[in-house]
Amino acid sequence: MTDERQMRDFEARDDAEKLAFLEHTWCDNCQQANLGMTDPVEYVLKGIVFIEGRCRQCGQPVVTELTDDDF
Ligand SMILES: [Zn+2]
Numbered sequence: 001m002t003d004e005r006q007m008r009d010f011e012a013r014d015d016a017e018k019l020a021f022l023e024h025t026w027c028d029n030c031q032q033a034n035l036g037m038t039d040p041v042e043y044v045l046k047g048i049v050f051i052e053g054r055c056r057q058c059g060q061p062v063v064t065e066l067t068d069d070d071f
Pocket of ligand 1: 027028029030031035055056057058059060
């Protein structure tokens with residue numbers, strides 16, 4: 001296990017899955033769920049998969065942490 005981010009290919013996911021991840025977000029800045037994100041990137045850090053993008057509402061970074069249930 002490493003502290004380095006390992007990039008993964010978000011675009012390799014199927015369209016329904018991508019759409020779900022892009023819609024189901026939590027923005028700390030807006031304090032609101034499911035505002036959506038743009039510019040998603042996917043990476044693994046410490047064995048956890050993250051999808052990071054920008055809030056469609058305010059443009060601040062939003063991160064979705066994938067638990068095992070999401071795989
Ligand atoms: Zn926001």
